[in-house]
Amino acid sequence: MRTGGLFLMHSLSSPSSAASLNLKEGTNWWWDVNESPVWQDRIFHLLAVLYAVVSVIAVIQLVRIQLRVPEYGWTTQKVFHFLNFLVNGVFVFRRDAQNMQPEILQHILLDIPSLAFFTTYALLVLFWAEIYYQARAVSTDGLRPSFFTTNALVYVVQIVLWLVLWWKPVHVTIIISKMFFAGVSLFAALGFLLYGGRLFLMLQRFPVESKGRRKKLQEVGYVTSICFTCFLIRCIMMCFNAFDDAADLDVLDHPILNFIYYLLVEILPSSLVLFILRKLPPKRGITQYHPIQ
Template identity: 50%
Template sequence: MRKLASSSLAMLPSPEMAAAAAAAGGLATALRGWWEEVNAAPAWQDGAFFSLSAAYALVSAVALVQLIRIQVRVPEFGWTTQKVFHLMNFIVNGLRAIVFGFHAHVFLFQTKVYTLVLLDLPGLLFFSTYTLLVLFWAEIYHQSKNLPTDKLRIVYMSVNGVIYVIQVCIWIYLGTNDNPLLEPVSKIFISVVSLLAILGFLIYGGRLFFMLRRLPFESNLKGRRKKLYEVGTVTSICFTCFLIRCIVVSVFDSSWHAHIYF
């Protein structure tokens, strides 16, 4: 009984532990209150949205400059995958900059489907842009292994075509029939699209990374390190972005989706 009583007393929180727990609880309450205050303040919201609009506009301008530089340097190659990637990067980031810049008007449409189109379209274009990068890497990998590359573009166009057709059908259905049962279907669809991008980056980003690591040491060591860093970094960032998007779309409610789709 004495041992049981002493062990029960040892399990009771000490004054220091109680003070630390109270401080942590007070900090969490303060942070929650700060976030609710910031989230409800129009000035903070405008500042955040306009900052994001400026950032996306800058990225869009950089993509346009890169496109022009490549076109001036090698105009004889026509519209290569790299040029199309920079063009799509310019379009998707420019569209995001416009939507963020006019965020106050996005939710004022009387027809809800117009708002959904503006929110969904940048995400779809983002998918098409960065799966185009996967296509570029897949072409490099197949060429290095003497594998055929003619079907890769067909697969890319087919996958993107099916995704856009499904999304357009969802928009049309929502425009004619506001069915709440379609919301979970839309969530699943966005999650599947993100998973497809994740698989693409894992398969071809990983293959290209390990292929570069296995190059002989007699090759250009500095150039190999640069390409290894580039492929590894881009693969990790894009994998993380699409994974977070997939999880957040699946977990959070529809009030968050307007921010997720960007």
């Protein structure tokens, strides 16, 4: 009976032990991959290839638009695709940037793509705001100055943070810089929600039988949802990154986490938006299509 009781107790405790063992093995696997130089190289190169593909798609679309409407200069749509090409293309040099000395150069070179990513998609918000106000016969004269002022303010604040970090590289300054990026991402998310939502509701009031209305409604709805979610996730992750070293957005130190992060907040959103906005502008009778002054 004693032997049987011991056997029964072992049997009852074995599932818990097995679960603990599996959890430990899973945790070990995660850290083994993170600490492996081979896996760090593989994941970085995979991300670099994915970014390069998105960059090539953006520049192909830019060329297609230029061939379709060569008589127009740098329109909002062209600039949007050109910035997508640059933002996604520079990821290939991220590893070199992370090894730069002095350290302030690392912060500058790693922050610039994030700033450019904000500007790229803020341009899309501007484009939709212009369409919305023009459709309502409201003057759009103040939109572009507001766009440039907002971007200039973001860049000036970031430059000040870089100078402070260079003058006195304390941890608090790094936290403030990351929280600033979180705030910028939240601002972009709210911009998509505001103007994308307004444009979506306006299109809903158009005649149901309008084919163009249905396509534009789907386009605005999809892009608004994608970009709002993308920038909201970016905001949340930057907040974690500011206070938790385990959430550091460093591809070399946290390859698995960063693969998921960059896939969700940059590669997939950029790919989907480029696919949804793949339609070329008409050759004649163009409205809502103005060069940037």
